[in-house]
Amino acid sequence: MSSIFMPTPSVEANTVSPRDMLMLRLSIVVGGILISLFMIGDLQLIPPDLTSAYTTNRALIQLPVLAGLLAFTFVPQFLRFAQTAFLATVLSITYANYYLIHVAWEQAAFSFPYEGTLLYAFFGFFVFGMKFHYALTAMVLSSLGFVGLMLMDSVYGERTWMNAGFVAGSLFVGVIGRHRIDRLLGQLQEANEQLVGLSTIDELTDLFNRRALMSESGRLFARQRRSNQRLAVLMMDLDHFKQFNDHYGHQQGDQAIRQQADIMRQVFKRQTDILGRYGGEEFMAVIEGEDADRFELLAAEVLKQWQDRAVSNEDSPDSKELSCSIGICQGLATEFDSIDEMIRMADEALYRAKKQGRARYVMA
Numbered sequence: 001m002s003s004i005f006m007p008t009p010s011v012e013a014n015t016v017s018p019r020d021m022l023m024l025r026l027s028i029v030v031g032g033i034l035i036s037l038f039m040i041g042d043l044q045l046i047p048p049d050l051t052s053a054y055t056t057n058r059a060l061i062q063l064p065v066l067a068g069l070l071a072f073t074f075v076p077q078f079l080r081f082a083q084t085a086f087l088a089t090v091l092s093i094t095y096a097n098y099y100l101i102h103v104a105w106e107q108a109a110f111s112f113p114y115e116g117t118l119l120y121a122f123f124g125f126f127v128f129g130m131k132f133h134y135a136l137t138a139m140v141l142s143s144l145g146f147v148g149l150m151l152m153d154s155v156y157g158e159r160t161w162m163n164a165g166f167v168a169g170s171l172f173v174g175v176i177g178r179h180r181i182d183r184l185l186g187q188l189q190e191a192n193e194q195l196v197g198l199s200t201i202d203e204l205t206d207l208f209n210r211r212a213l214m215s216e217s218g219r220l221f222a223r224q225r226r227s228n229q230r231l232a233v234l235m236m237d238l239d240h241f242k243q244f245n246d247h248y249g250h251q252q253g254d255q256a257i258r259q260q261a262d263i264m265r266q267v268f269k270r271q272t273d274i275l276g277r278y279g280g281e282e283f284m285a286v287i288e289g290e291d292a293d294r295f296e297l298l299a300a301e302v303l304k305q306w307q308d309r310a311v312s313n314e315d316s317p318d319s320k321e322l323s324c325s326i327g328i329c330q331g332l333a334t335e336f337d338s339i340d341e342m343i344r345m346a347d348e349a350l351y352r353a354k355k356q357g358r359a360r361y362v363m364a
């Protein structure tokens, strides 16, 4: 879950799904509704001479602060400053509430309830999803503000310091809860990344495995088709690899497979190039490009890299050095039905390369 509102350590706060954004806006509106509902209840309870101060505080400070946050969510830079905005919002409405407690005490000796402090902070911690450090800052500043208020006005009589302790203690529990959630989300994200790695990467070569290769190349094909661009599928297969394996052993065979992967990484360097192990000693590269010549040059470079390495293959009936054969299918994506068709044609070209004597490439 890559969201700024349910943050994870490795995710920067610059991407968020439209659904998360909608949920955030809805929660701000719900916060506004809650404050409005409190107003209806409070106005029945507070002394009449406090009505004006109370209404001004709620309607002209607290609700506009929430409205400001809501408006800010529509600003393009919001994601960069979301956490700061949450902190500022929580502190603004909390301190507005402190002011209300102060005014109620001063004007009418009325002990206005303090529980809003907890509700506002918890709303920030768990509904907005404030990160741990922001939640900690909110806790410290809210607690200090409350203690300052209690030093100024003994609003709750002999329960004053008990209430102050209750506020600070509750906020502390909230912050610890936030910390645990952040840690668990971080662990979840890590496990998720490992699982994605395991399910997409071939262990021996670190290239894409067949499943990932198929889905990534299908995606590239669709993209090239939409923009009527060219792409190529190169199927590569080590020559007489059975003899190599039988002669040098399976571990050396694995080493040769890794070498093929290294060669591919050296030759196909573009970020958009999709490289994978199709199975056994068969490999595939799916690449985009402007002209067919480039694809041939790349295939020739793979062959040359094997020549340069001069890895012996004693028992090979042809050349005594390890080589690979390549089948290429290239063209505008719109000329093909699917990536599967291109793979099939590249495979047929590979078969012809084998038939024609191996250590070469053949165009479909």
Ligand SMILES: Nc1nc2c(ncn2[C@@H]2O[C@H](COP(=O)(O)OP(=O)(O)OP(=O)(O)O)[C@@H](O)[C@H]2O)c(=O)[nH]1
Residues within 6 Å of the ligand: 204, 237, 238, 239, 240, 241, 242, 243, 245, 249, 250, 251, 252, 253, 254, 257, 279, 280, 281, 354, 358
């Ligand atoms: N060491 C090792 N060998 C593998 C692996 N996967 C497949 N092989 C071996 O690759 C060999 C493939 O043999 P064949 O399909 O007969 O192909 P070839 O001998 O390369 O012959 P041509 O493709 O016609 O040139 C088999 O001996 C497999 O055991 C692997 O992961 N590691």
